[in-house]
Amino acid sequence: MLSAIPINLDKIKKENLDKEILRAGIIAELDAINLYEQMAALTENEVIKRVLLDIAKEEKTHVGEFQALLLINDKEQKKELEEGKKEVDELTD
Secondary structure (H helix, E strand, O other), X not given: OOOOOOOOHHHOOHHHHHHHHXXXXXXXXXXXXXXXXXXXXXXXXXXXHHHHHHHHHHHHHHHHHHHHHHHHHOHHXXXXXXXXXXXXXXXXX
């Protein structure tokens, strides 16, 4: 993983551990997406580019899986995500 997990998971309260594990998973997947898309942009080999972009797309699915689990396990996160979407909708209407 390119990014360091921003907190020491050993110091997390047991009731928050799953949420932090899911967030660390999201961070790892976003790192992977960035890496594969950057490498795809650098290569001139169309086969390698296509495979890298396909892998990046799979990683985006993984982000969605982790996010879905996080929203089940963190009601505040779900509420704030919905609030953020509402704010963007208001600014872009």
